[in-house]
Amino acid sequence: MPQTSQPQRPGWSVQPRRSACAALAAGGKGREMTRYTGAHALWAGLLDQGVDTCFANPGTTELDLVRGLESFPKLRCVVALQENVCTGAADGYGRMLGRPASTLLHLGPGFANGIANLHNARRARTPIVNIIGDHTSWHLPYDAPLSSDIESLAHPVSGWVHRITGTADIAAAAAESVRQSTAAGGQGSTLIFPADFQYADMAEASPAAATEKDTGQADDYRADQALARLQGAQRVVFLLGGGGEESGLGARAQRAVARIAAHIGCSVYAETFPARAERGQGLPSFDRLPYFPEPARKVLDDADLVVLVGALPPITYFGYVGHPSALVAPERLLTISLPGRPAAGRVEQLADALGAPAYVTPQHALPPLPEGELTPQKIAAVLARELPERAIVSVEGGTCGYPFYAVSDAARPHTVLTNTGGAIGQGLPVALGAAVACPDRTVVGLLSDGSTQYTIQTLWSLAHENARVVVLIAANHQYAILRNELRRDGAPLGERAAQMTALDHPRIDWVGLAQSYGVPASRAETAQQLQQQLQAAFAGTGPALIEMAL
Amino acid sequence: MPQTSQPQRPGWSVQPRRSACAALAAGGKGREMTRYTGAHALWAGLLDQGVDTCFANPGTTELDLVRGLESFPKLRCVVALQENVCTGAADGYGRMLGRPASTLLHLGPGFANGIANLHNARRARTPIVNIIGDHTSWHLPYDAPLSSDIESLAHPVSGWVHRITGTADIAAAAAESVRQSTAAGGQGSTLIFPADFQYADMAEASPAAATEKDTGQADDYRADQALARLQGAQRVVFLLGGGGEESGLGARAQRAVARIAAHIGCSVYAETFPARAERGQGLPSFDRLPYFPEPARKVLDDADLVVLVGALPPITYFGYVGHPSALVAPERLLTISLPGRPAAGRVEQLADALGAPAYVTPQHALPPLPEGELTPQKIAAVLARELPERAIVSVEGGTCGYPFYAVSDAARPHTVLTNTGGAIGQGLPVALGAAVACPDRTVVGLLSDGSTQYTIQTLWSLAHENARVVVLIAANHQYAILRNELRRDGAPLGERAAQMTALDHPRIDWVGLAQSYGVPASRAETAQQLQQQLQAAFAGTGPALIEMAL
Known part of the structure; x- marks a missing residue:
């Protein structure tokens, strides 16, 4: 096995592989050499940022990324038979771990197959890094059969879309794709990676600095004002939004809101379709906001204050004749924390400020074991x-x-x-x-x-x-x-x-x-x-x- | 059964159905009335243009279109469990009949699931009319969970995208969607139809005039010049493109090209991936242009004239190092007819002008019946x-x-x-x-x-x-x-x-x-x-x- 002429990166091993380019140049077969390619740079860059799992359905324009896998035993690839499986799985992964998996998808049509579940992931604010192989850059002007407007397809489900235009920006693009995936409370980021840049020899880039996950609150929340509005309201409804452990439907926030509800006598609902929620014994039993407008309005119309803990202002799912889309006027809303942002600390602080007693663990009775035909x-x-x-x-x-x-x-x-x-x-x-x-x-x-x-x-x-x-x-x-x-x-x-x-x-x-x-x-x-x-x-x-x- | 208060259209029957709007307005249930809705107008408009088949996977924003089906027994709806089945089936249908089927798809995500096969249909130049239900128009500003940028998703696979913005343009939009689907040699047309306009009461529109299928040739072909170039070339390769019966791979054109080939001694290839081609006993046995660049170049590099009969100029499928994307320089190309346009008449004319003898039906020998394990x-x-x-x-x-x-x-x-x-x-x-x-x-x-x-x-x-x-x-x-x-x-x-x-x-x-x-x-x-x-x-x-x- 020949020795590499490129310096070895710590943390991954370069396996020699046959260079397609060298073979073509030499006009023959069999000469082995070790290369550090753009594909290696991308995988290395993602691993540097902790992205070690890829849900993949590659094609011909991703083959150097596939070849590059030999060098990264720590990178787990999960193959799926259709791309919406890849993107949905990346959504489930990201919801549970709060950090992105990558997806590896084949040009515009392969990406298109995964859009529907990226749409769901966008609503869940799940961090995901999509890698789309594209045609070799010099092949694009010819409008080959698999060419399409990838950017137009990607923007509706991506907070950030970037096309790699050379080898110089691969490492930086990898790092930025991960940073962007956690920006704005979590979103899809999409990297379009032409095949020639995957394949290109490159000097080994130094790893980009680990990026910070964006966890800041970009709002004007003031605890004293929130407290005053809560104390001044008569009929309060809390609406809790899901997400990570610190979200409104994490265990901590649920317990704090239960303390508030027991103290001031308000009602509490979970948003109808949370990205992630904790549930079961030991936690309060909050209903979900009903799906159809009539029962949802029964819950909300009488409230003079609807408190949003990581939930969006409630709207109807579809437009229904005779019902407003926005179920609560802005002046009746109080936002404790924005969706995708930590909420637990703020509601605990509110509970304490209200003088709410400690959380009393409820005992929920299991339904009896049923018998007979299923319902x-x-x-x-x-x-x-x-x-x-x-x-x-x-x-x-x-x-x-x-x-x-x-x-x-x-x-x-x-x-x-x-x-x-x-x-x-x-x-x-x-x-x-x-x-x-x-x-x-x-x-x-x-x-x-x-x-x-x-x-x-x-x-x-x-x-x-x-x-x-x-x-x-x-x-x-x-x-x-x-x-x-x-x-x-x-x-x-x-x-x-x-x-x-x-x-x-x-x-x-x-x-x-x-x-x-x-x-x-x-x-x-x-x-x-x-x-x-x-x-x-x-x-x-x-x-x-x-x-x-x- | 109450009588309709709306005039009946010839050719379809209005079935009374419960009016959701009237029920809501009356605050009760059970009052029946017959309505002619925007959904009726769309179906009627499509039927007027001969679009009588729909491949459907509807959702909540298409329900008035579903309700409207009761009035159109002649409209066949084929249900599929996933949208890429709908769009692929519409492609197969359109390739065989040369006229569009419609698809009925649910908002952006449902449409997205069908993009990949619309991409294939675009390359096949298949006429298709996509109907996408969208949210009620007044609900769109609220960015409900299923909202997305449908236009951005639709443009890459649609030659024409139109959003219905009221009841006034539904009938015209239906007619135009069909006309557009046959324009430019065949393409996808996409109608975005908000739910409130499907549902709206409307005066019955008069049917739009039947649109003409666009079959013209928008080129500068001159038979005398083509003949002169053919006669002046030494090594000629014909490349035949597929499509309808009049295409380069229809029976008529194949036979005419075979006459030419026998007369002047040139070689003939079918394009690698035709939308539709005739094949079998009675027809010439033309090879397909090879997929990989090396054998394709063996076919093309030596030619001093490559004659395109409804085929695109040959390019490599992907970009391959060491090979040009465009396999034939423009000056070596002669276009007889454009893709998606009739070709048979022109090649027959050429064959006659060259003095080529009549077509001799070849006898192709069937392979012997094999035995043993499958290969x-x-x-x-x-x-x-x-x-x-x-x-x-x-x-x-x-x-x-x-x-x-x-x-x-x-x-x-x-x-x-x-x-x-x-x-x-x-x-x-x-x-x-x-x-x-x-x-x-x-x-x-x-x-x-x-x-x-x-x-x-x-x-x-x-x-x-x-x-x-x-x-x-x-x-x-x-x-x-x-x-x-x-x-x-x-x-x-x-x-x-x-x-x-x-x-x-x-x-x-x-x-x-x-x-x-x-x-x-x-x-x-x-x-x-x-x-x-x-x-x-x-x-x-x-x-x-x-x-x-x-």
Whole structure:
């Protein structure tokens, strides 16, 4: 094995590889040399910033990045069969660890396949670094088949988009991409990396200084003013936003707000779709703000002060005739902390300033073990009873999501991840990413059948990684949310509308589907079967899927 | 059933439905009235232009369009479980019929899921009308969870993007969207339709005049000059581009070019990835221009005239060190017709002007029936022998695609559709769309396992529609194209690179996967088994999948 002529970087080893360029120049094959390429510089730069996990679906314009992996044994790459799996998994990973994973995607079309879950990640304020290989820069003017306007595709889901234009800025771009991913409370950053710069020989760059995660509050919060408004209000509603441990739905902030609520007699709601929330025994039992405008307005219309703890001002999810989009006028809002920013310290300070007594740990009663044919409520009860301590529950779909939330206050302490942006097909990839981020915790995907189909290829990655994810599919064989919306006006479902929202011709065999991807699976028709299958799945060390017949 | 108070349109029937607005205004339920809404106007406008098929994956912001379907029994809606299935199917449909289907997609994220196959459709010049529901217009300023910059996402794959801004322009926008989809030789047109305008009551618009399909040639072709250049050249290569029946790869143009080639002794190639090409017995056997630059240059470097018949000037697919992107300098090019424009008349005229004798129908010999374990060549031979007359073959993936092309000149006359834009996951949806467009023809998907996974949900729609599609999966359990590219420089495959391109841990059980979606499936390990299973599949009336073990 020839020695490298380039200085070795500490922390990674350069493996010799065949140089395509040298071989072409020499007109022959077989001459080995060691090179430090632009691809090496990017991986090294990301690793320097702590980005050691990549969810990847590469193609021809990312092959030097693939080749470069040989030199970075510490860099974990998780392969997925479709790009929305990569981006959703990076979202789940980032939500759990508060630092970005990277994604490796193939040109504009490959990136496009991952946009929907980047949209969700944007709403969750998840730090993610997308790496998109592009054509060799000198090939771009020819509008080759795979050319497209990557920037136009990237901007809607990226707070920062950067095209690498030479080898000189690769290391700096890597560092900046990570810094940008944690800016503004967390966002997507997207690096477009033409193949020739990945491939280029370069002098080894010195590592960029570790970047600081942006955790500052860019607001004009004043504790004394907040206290005065709280004390002056009659009907107060707290609205808590999710995120990391210091968020409004972290354990600390929840306990502090519970102290305030017990002291001043206000009501408290979690935002409807938090990026991440703590839940279960030991924590208060806050309802979620209802999804539809009528019940949401019942909660909010009478309040003279709505206190936002890391939540956005409440708006309706869609525009509904007869309801305002903004559910609370600005003058009735009090912002304690902005979304994506730490909130716990401020609400603890408020609780103390109000003289609120210490937190009293509530005792939530578990629902009794149900029997007989499954219903969403029975599924919720069984899961709440069986959920392991510190489980992570990725919830997508209302069929079981709402019933589970109603009883999950009594489950063992766990973390909930929800669909933040409404682009369905998020729940299963997020579960994969959470399992990669937290291999010591059990992950549960509590999912609906319609939405899970969008990124069904995730099942293969679960098997490939032997990820500890228990997938629960509420199999009602319809787009139930659309039927609910169609029926909101009281009209019967039209024949065509029923056809368009039916998934029962044919019914998908979820057990066979999971097994075909190497995921052990079973089907539960009764509460007892579900309990037994859940216990078996939680006792395992890899993935499992349970089709829950509804 | 109450009578409508709106005049009835000829050709469709207004079904009464419950008015959400009226119900809200009345504060009660149950009052029925008939309305002619913006959604009706759009569907009516599209039907007026002959757009009678929609590939749909709607959500809450498209529900009035779904409700409106009750009034249009002639409008066929094909539901898919993921949007890239919708757009790919619309591509296959448009390629076969030369007129657009519509797609119905949910906001920015739903559209984003379909971008990759719209990218392919753009390269195929397929007319498509995308309908994207958006938030109610007055809800947009609130940046609700599902809000995004739809225009930024749409422009890279749409020749025309239009946002409906009121009820006044709905009918005109429908007509213009269809006209635009056939402009510039065929392109995507995208209509953004806010939910409030779908829902709005409106006076019934008079139907827009039927628009003319744009079939003109916008070029400066002169037959006498073309003839002179042909006669003055020594080493001529024809390059034929695909598309409709009048394209360079339609039967007429192929026969005319064969006359020329026989007369002047030139060589003829099909473009590497035609949108649509005729092939088989009775037609000439033209090779495809090779994919990699070295063999492509062997074909092109020596030519002093490269004649483009509906093909683009040849460029390399990616940028390759040591090779120019543009393989032929402009002064060596002669354009007979532009891509997407009729070519047959001009080459027939050229053949006559050159005094070329009549077309002599060639006899291509079928390969012998192979035996034993499957190889790509054996698969190709069996398929070439068994392919039904007038079959449509959607090819994606090189594993079997190239070997089949090598022998398909001897198959019964058939139509080939290939991956035009390089965004993989196209082959199966295109097959679905072709089957919807041409229910009297058998469709074959000759596909690779890696690429088919991107839009695997298509299988459900095949079963749901009982589409006559025989899916052949070349199951080599790897991203073979990437391994080929990685090995191009002669280096061995690195360990990590091998892992990143392996799909064999676990191996996907394609038979179980297809069956779980309701598609009958079998597995062939030998040529004899493949032959038997193909015969059975072709004798059926619905979909079937054969996993071909490699």
